[in-house]
Amino acid sequence: MSYEVIIGLEIHVQLQTQTKIFCGCSTAFNPDQPNVQTCPVCLGLPGALPVLNERAYHLGIKTAMGLGCQIAPFTKWDRKQYFYPDLPKGYQISQYDLPFSHDGHVDVVLPEGAAGGNGSPDAVRRVRILRAHLEEDAGKNMHDESGRGRDSKVDLNRAGTPLVEIVTEPDLRSADEARRFLEELKLMLTYLEVSDCNMQEGSLRCDANVNLHVTQPDGSKIPTPIVEIKNLNSFRFTEQAIEYEVAQQWESFQKTGIRMGAKGGHKRTVGFDPNRGTTYPLREKEEAADYRYFPDPDLIPVIPKSELLAAIRTEMCELPADRRKRFLTAYQLTPYDAAVIIDQGRAVADYFEDVAKACGDGKQAANWLTQDLQREMKERNQSIVDFPIRPPVLAALLERINKKQITIKSAREVFVSLLADAADQKSIPSVAGIDALIASRGLGIVQDTGAIDVAIADVVARSAKAIADYKSGNEKAVGALIGQVMKAVKGADPQTVREKLLAKLAESN
Numbered sequence: 001m002s003y004e005v006i007i008g009l010e011i012h013v014q015l016q017t018q019t020k021i022f023c024g025c026s027t028a029f030n031p032d033q034p035n036v037q038t039c040p041v042c043l044g045l046p047g048a049l050p051v052l053n054e055r056a057y058h059l060g061i062k063t064a065m066g067l068g069c070q071i072a073p074f075t076k077w078d079r080k081q082y083f084y085p086d087l088p089k090g091y092q093i094s095q096y097d098l099p100f101s102h103d104g105h106v107d108v109v110l111p112e113g114a115a116g117g118n119g120s121p122d123a124v125r126r127v128r129i130l131r132a133h134l135e136e137d138a139g140k141n142m143h144d145e146s147g148r149g150r151d152s153k154v155d156l157n158r159a160g161t162p163l164v165e166i167v168t169e170p171d172l173r174s175a176d177e178a179r180r181f182l183e184e185l186k187l188m189l190t191y192l193e194v195s196d197c198n199m200q201e202g203s204l205r206c207d208a209n210v211n212l213h214v215t216q217p218d219g220s221k222i223p224t225p226i227v228e229i230k231n232l233n234s235f236r237f238t239e240q241a242i243e244y245e246v247a248q249q250w251e252s253f254q255k256t257g258i259r260m261g262a263k264g265g266h267k268r269t270v271g272f273d274p275n276r277g278t279t280y281p282l283r284e285k286e287e288a289a290d291y292r293y294f295p296d297p298d299l300i301p302v303i304p305k306s307e308l309l310a311a312i313r314t315e316m317c318e319l320p321a322d323r324r325k326r327f328l329t330a331y332q333l334t335p336y337d338a339a340v341i342i343d344q345g346r347a348v349a350d351y352f353e354d355v356a357k358a359c360g361d362g363k364q365a366a367n368w369l370t371q372d373l374q375r376e377m378k379e380r381n382q383s384i385v386d387f388p389i390r391p392p393v394l395a396a397l398l399e400r401i402n403k404k405q406i407t408i409k410s411a412r413e414v415f416v417s418l419l420a421d422a423a424d425q426k427s428i429p430s431v432a433g434i435d436a437l438i439a440s441r442g443l444g445i446v447q448d449t450g451a452i453d454v455a456i457a458d459v460v461a462r463s464a465k466a467i468a469d470y471k472s473g474n475e476k477a478v479g480a481l482i483g484q485v486m487k488a489v490k491g492a493d494p495q496t497v498r499e500k501l502l503a504k505l506a507e508s509n
Contacts (some may be wrong), residue, residue: 003212003253005246006223007178008170011185012163013195014137014203015059021136021162022050022093022299029201034155042136042160044089049298056162057100057302059194060134061312063164064101066192066319067129071309075100076301080291085154086139094165096293099133100302106188107321108181127181128169137161158202164194170209175242178208179235183343187320191346205233210245214253222257224249228269229279241272245279323349331362340370348384351391358395361402368398372412376419388422389415389429396431400438404493410443445493452497455488456504467505478502 020027023041030037040048064071076098079091107124139156166185172178186197186204197204211226227245232238270279318326320342327338331353341352348369356365373394377387397414400406406414414437418429427433438444459481460467469477478501485497 001214001216001254003214003250004221005173005175005242006170006211006213007172007174007242008209009166009168009172009178009181009206010209011166011168011182011204011206012137013063013166013189013197015056015063015162015164016193016195017053017055017059017162019053019055020160021053021056021134023160025160027161029198030157031155034153034157037157038159042088043156050093050296052299052302053162056134058308058312060100060132060162060164061304061309062192062315063166063189063194064104064132065312065316066188066194067101067104067106067132067166069101069104069129069132071304072098072100072102074098074301074303077296077299078293079296080135080293082291084138084141085152086141086156086159088139088156088159092136092138093296093299094135095133099131100304101133102129102131104129104132106181106185108177108184110177110180125171125173125177125181127171130167130169132164132166135163135165137163175239175246178242179239182206182235182238184320187343187345191317191320193346199233199235202233205231206238208232208238208242208245210242210249212246212249212253222253224253226267227279228267229272230269230282232272234274237272237274240274240277241279244272244277245270248279317346320349327362331356331366333362333366337363337366337370341366344384351384351387354391355395355398358392359398359402361398364398364402365395368394372415380419380423389418393418393429393431393434397434400434404445406438406443406445407491407494410438410445410491413441413443414438442491445491445496451489452485452492452500455485455492456497456501458488459484460501460504470505478505 014027015021017027019025020042023039025037025039025042028037041050061071075095077093078096080094080096081091083090106127106129108127110123110125137158137160139154139159142153142155144151168181172181182204189195189197189204195203199205208229209226210229212224213221214224215221227249229241229245232241269282271282272279324338324342327333327341328335333341342349352365352369355369356362359365373384373387373389376382377384394415397411401408401411414434417437418433421427421433422429463481463484466477466480470481478498481501482494482497485501486492486494489497
């Protein structure tokens with residue numbers, strides 16, 4: 001027997017608003033001061049009435065557009081009723097049968113040789129988005145896990161925080177694909193600036209629905225019961241939890257024909273313990289009927305105006321997947337270089353593109369960004385936004401390399417000097433500063449080929465052994481000769497020296 005892994009995700013994304021979705025309380029992350037960001041509305045006190053946060057709806061629409069979803073012409077609010085300590089109203093304001101968006105997709109690039117990838121490095125898995133809807137977050141339960149007591153506390157600071165819940169179709173086929181999907185989704189959301197996606201603070205978390213389709217000897221398929229893994233707050237934990245659950249379901253099916261512990265094959269929910277790397281049971285899985293949804297009588301339906309949708313479309317940026325493809329052709333980058341630049345975020349990609357356009361050499365710009373800039377930013381603990389050498393300055397430096405005014409080695413010396421002066425507050429890196437350093441340190445490439453010819457003749461005259469080694473097949477010997485010429489003529493172009501030196505050696509054959 002064999003099996004196919006079936007995975008669907010439900011992702012909760014906190015929208016980047018200053019206030020909650022139905023009241024004016026702050027959404028700031030504030031775990032050290034519990035229950036200070038509350039009011040009668042988010043506490044569900046009698047007589048308090050919710051009012052929709054227009055900014056939250058705006059960001060929700062922007063998210064849906066990024067997912068390629070259809071925007072509903074009419075949407076309403078529903079009460080999802082369940083009793084839990086972190087839900088003071090006894091219900092959550094969400095959306096049920098008429099979400100504000102539906103039917104989108106996200107394409108996930110599969111690794112070469114992956115199942116479904118057809119061995120192609122640019123194969124994708126299209127993950128369909130069933131719906132994206134708005135809802136409010138619950139509070140947070142805090143339990144004493146020290147073993148010294150049984151205290152449980154509730155922090156309602158998060159209660160009412162605006163969320164977009166993104167529900168995928170069960171299109172993912174491995175834990176690796178699930179992780180890749182979440183990484184691509186996070187990248188898109190941060191490009192759109194709808195959420196900071198800080199998983200440590202709960203701004204992005206997901207539930208994974210996992211089961212197997214087991215192929216029988218006669219070709220028929222038997223599905224195992226779906227298990228929902230709740231509240232996964234890191235990509236690594238999501239991958240680990242799914243891998244563990246897949247192994248458990250397969251082992252259980254081989255023994256019993258159903259997932260162990262599933263009463264009558266019903267859906268169940270489990271948590272994930274990252275310390276042990278195992279899942280643990282929470283409760284039987286509720287169905288929609290268990291929540292007793294009904295329209296919220298305190299909130300009016302929303303009919304988005306065409307002017308609003310048009311205005312939001314003007315805010316949309318080029319999405320990471322589209323930009324990744326464009327960089328391959330527009331700047332002749334390799335898929336690896338394009339991915340490295342794009343995946344570091346919109347600010348890095350913008351920086352690269354500004355440099356590449358100004359200097360006219362995308363490959364050179366990519367090399368400096370992924371090597372020299374990354375190294376210096378890491379050492380200085382700086383982001384690309386704070387990096388003192390701005391795109392016009394770096395572009396000017398690279399342009400001087402392309403015009404053979406300075407060597408790459410000299411350019412790196414200028415680059416480091418500009419950073420040192422900026423750190424010491426001696427000067428702000430500028431194009432004029434580049435030219436001043438080149439002139440003061442004599443870093444310009446020597447244009448006088450006569451001086452190079454003289455130096456080559458001198459080196460050849462006193463390097464009989466190295467020349468003999470080169471002529472006997474030792475290609476490395478010429479490197480030492482080039483080094484001697486470069487030492488004699490400071491600022492000589494290495495390529496010019498090499499060409500002239502090889503021509504001189506050819507003459508002596």
